[in-house]
Amino acid sequence: MGMTMTQKILAAHAGLTEVKAGDLIEAKLDKVLGNDVTTPPAIKVFENMGAKDVFDRERVIMVPDHFTPNKDIKSAELTKCMRCFAREHNTSNYFELGQKGMGIEHVIIPDNGLIFPGDAIIGADSHTCTYGALGAFSTGVGSTDLACAMASGSTWFKVPEAIKVVLIGKPSLYVTGKDIILHLIGLIGVDGALYKSLEFTGDGVRELSMDQRLTISNMAIECGGKNGIFPVDEVTLEYIAKTDPDRFARKEFTVYEADADAEYSEVINIDLSEVPLTVALPHLPSNTRPASEVKDMKIDQVVIGSCTNGREEDIRTAAELFAGKKVADGVRCIVIPGSQRVYRKALDEGWLAIFDDAGCVISTPTCGPCLGGHMGILAEGERCVSTTNRNFVGRMGHVKSEVILSGVPVAVASAVKGFVATPDDM
Amino acid sequence: MSVKGKVFKYGNDVDTDVIIPARHLTSADPTHLAAHCMEDIDSSFVNEVRSGDIMVAGENFGCGSSREHAPIAIKASGISLVIAASFARIFYRNAINVGLPIMECPEAVAAISKGDEVEADFDTGVITDITTGETFTAKPFPEFIKRIIDAGGLVPYTKSKTEA
Numbered sequence: 033m034g035m036t037m038t039q040k041i042l043a044a045h046a047g048l049t050e051v052k053a054g055d056l057i058e059a060k061l062d063k064v065l066g067n068d069v070t071t072p073p074a075i076k077v078f079e080n081m082g083a084k085d086v087f088d089r090e091r092v093i094m095v096p097d098h099f100t101p102n103k104d105i106k107s108a109e110l111t112k113c114m115r116c117f118a119r120e121h122n123t124s125n126y127f128e129l130g131q132k133g134m135g136i137e138h139v140i141i142p143d144n145g146l147i148f149p150g151d152a153i154i155g156a157d158s159h160t161c162t163y164g165a166l167g168a169f170s171t172g173v174g175s176t177d178l179a180c181a182m183a184s185g186s187t188w189f190k191v192p193e194a195i196k197v198v199l200i201g202k203p204s205l206y207v208t209g210k211d212i213i214l215h216l217i218g219l220i221g222v223d224g225a226l227y228k229s230l231e232f233t234g235d236g237v238r239e240l241s242m243d244q245r246l247t248i249s250n251m252a253i254e255c256g257g258k259n260g261i262f263p264v265d266e267v268t269l270e271y272i273a274k275t276d277p278d279r280f281a282r283k284e285f286t287v288y289e290a291d292a293d294a295e296y297s298e299v300i301n302i303d304l305s306e307v308p309l310t311v312a313l314p315h316l317p318s319n320t321r322p323a324s325e326v327k328d329m330k331i332d333q334v335v336i337g338s339c340t341n342g343r344e345e346d347i348r349t350a351a352e353l354f355a356g357k358k359v360a361d362g363v364r365c366i367v368i369p370g371s372q373r374v375y376r377k378a379l380d381e382g383w384l385a386i387f388d389d390a391g392c393v394i395s396t397p398t399c400g401p402c403l404g405g406h407m408g409i410l411a412e413g414e415r416c417v418s419t420t421n422r423n424f425v426g427r428m429g430h431v432k433s434e435v436i437l438s439g440v441p442v443a444v445a446s447a448v449k450g451f452v453a454t455p456d457d458m
Numbered sequence: 459m460s461v462k463g464k465v466f467k468y469g470n471d472v473d474t475d476v477i478i479p480a481r482h483l484t485s486a487d488p489t490h491l492a493a494h495c496m497e498d499i500d501s502s503f504v505n506e507v508r509s510g511d512i513m514v515a516g517e518n519f520g521c522g523s524s525r526e527h528a529p530i531a532i533k534a535s536g537i538s539l540v541i542a543a544s545f546a547r548i549f550y551r552n553a554i555n556v557g558l559p560i561m562e563c564p565e566a567v568a569a570i571s572k573g574d575e576v577e578a579d580f581d582t583g584v585i586t587d588i589t590t591g592e593t594f595t596a597k598p599f600p601e602f603i604k605r606i607i608d609a610g611g612l613v614p615y616t617k618s619k620t621e622a
Contacts, residue, residue: 106484174526174552223518
C-alpha cells in the first residue's frame with residue numbers, strides 16, 4: 033500500500049518505514065511554536081510538570097502577535113511571561129516587536145527560513161497548518177501539547193487519511209489563493225476534512241505563487257483539516273533558497289512525494305479557471321457565495337491583513353488596486369502588513385503612501401482585529417469585509433456584528449464602493 | 459466512573475470563539491474563563507449550569523481556534539461531560555489533555571433533548587437518558603488515548619515516559 037505525502041513525512045519522523053491511516057505514532061518534531069495567548073499557559077504546564085529545559089533552544093519559537101503591541105495590562109503580562117521564559121532558556125527564536133524578522137507568526141516563520149520541505153512542526157495556534165505550503169507537515173495543537181513538546185521534542189499523532197485536491201487550469205484575473213480555499217471550504221463544509229490531510233496536486237499548482245499557497249494551506253483548518261500540504265516544486269525551492277540560503281546549500285531538507293498508489297478517502301477536482309471571486313458570509317467560512325451575487329451588502333469596515341492575507345503579495349495587490357482610489361465615505365479601512373519586513377517593503381515601494389492617500393489607516397503587524405483582540409473591533413450591527421480567516425459569531429467584536437471573508441481584491445473594491453464589490457465595479 | 463446531570467444542548471459547529479471569546483483570553487484562570495463560557499450563544503448558561511451538568515452538541519464541536527482555554531472554561535463551569543456527534547481535532551486533543559471528559563455518540567445527540575437528565579458511564583461508554591429511558595453506547599477511545607486518560611492527562615503521561 034502506498035503512502036500519501038503527509039504519511040511519508042510522519043513515518044520518517046516516527047522512525048518507521050511505513051504507516052497507514054489510523055496508526056497512532058510518536059513523532060520527532062523539527063519546530064514547536066506558540067504565541068502570546070497560548071504560550072503562557074504552556075509555560076505554566078511546562079513548569080508544573082517539572083521540566084527543566086526546552087528540548088532544543090533553536091527549535092522552540094515564540095511570537096507575541098495576538099494582542100501586541102500589548103493592548104492592556106493583562107496582555108502585557110502575557111508577553112512578559114513569554115519573554116522572560118525565552119531569556120531564561122536562551123531560546124534563539126523569540127521575536128520582539130520592531131525586530132526585522134518580527135510580525136504575525138505564520139507570516140514570519142516561513143519567511144525567516146525556519147521551515148523547510150519535509151519538516152514536521154506543531155504550533156499552539158490552529159493556523160500552524162500554513163506551512164504545508166512548503167511541503168512540510170504542520171498542524172495546530174493546544175497549550176498542553178505545546179508544553180510537552182517543548183520539553184520532549186516529540187508528540188503523538190493519529191496518522192490521517194487524505195483528501196486529494198487536484199487543481200487544474202489557471203485562475204482568472206483577481207482570483208487569489210483565498211478564493212480557491214474559500215471555494216473548497218464551500219464545497220466540503222467546515223468539517224469536510226475533519227481529522228484528514230488535504231493534499232493539493234495537479235498542474236494548477238504551478239500557477240500559484242508561494243504567498244498564494246500559504247494562504248490556501250493556512251485555511252485548511254477551516255474545513256477541519258489536520259494539515260494542507262503542497263508538493264515541492266521550483267516555486268518552493270526558489271523560496272527556501274532565499275529564506276535560508278545556508279540550509280538550502282547544505283541540502284538539509286527532504287522532498288517527499290505521494291506514492292502513485294497512495295489511498296485517498298476522496299478526490300476533489302477544481303478547475304482554477306472556474307473559481308469565482310468568492311466571499312464567505314456570516315457566520316461560517318463554508319457559507320460561500322460568488323462575490324458578484326452579494327454586491328448590495330453595505331459595509332462599515334474593511335480589514336486587509338492577518339496570517340491569511342498579510343504577505344507581501346497581498347499588500348502589493350492592495351496597493352495596486354487602491355492607487356488613485358478613495359475609501360468610501362462611512363467606511364473604515366484598516367491595512368495591517370503581516371510583518372515588519374512587509375511593512376518596510378510597503379514603505380520603500382510607496383504602498384503606504386497609496387493607502388494613506390486612499391484614506392486607509394495603517395497598523396503595525398498584529399493579529400489584532402482578526403480574533404476580536406484590538407485595532408478594529410466591531411460594534412453592534414456593524415459589518416466588515418475582511419481578508420482574515422474566520423467569521424464566527426462575535427469573532428471580530430459584538431455578538432451582533434458580521435464578518436464577510438474575502439481575498440484582497442474584493443476587500444479593496446468593497447472599501448472603495450462601500451458595499452461588497454469586485455474590482456470590476458471600481 | 460459515571461456522571462449524572464441536566465443537559466445543555468447546542469447545534470453543529472460550536473466554535474471555540476463562542477465557547478470562550480478571545481476578548482477574555484488575556485487570562486487563562488479557569489474561574490475567569492468559566493464566568494464567560496458560551497456567553498455569545500447562550501447568555502444564561504453560566505447562571506443556570508450546575509456542577510455535574512452535561513453538554514450535548516452536534517457535529518464538529520470545538521472547531522476553530524486551538525485555544526485550550528475552551529475546554530478549560532467548560533470544565534471549570536461545572537460541566538462533567540461533553541457528548542457530541544463529532545469533535546474538531548484540536549479540541550479533542552485539548553479536552554483529553556486538560557481532563558474534560560468527552561464522548562462521541564451521534565445517536566445520543568439525535569435523541570437527547572435540552573433539560574433531560576442524563577447519566578453516562580465512562581468505563582462502559584453507556585449513556586442513559588433518564589428522562590426518556592433510552593440508552594446509547596459511545597464510540598470507545600483508542601487504547602493509546604485510554605492510556606493518556608488513565609494516566610490523568612498528557613502531563614502525567616509524558617512525565618511517566620520521560621522519567622522511565
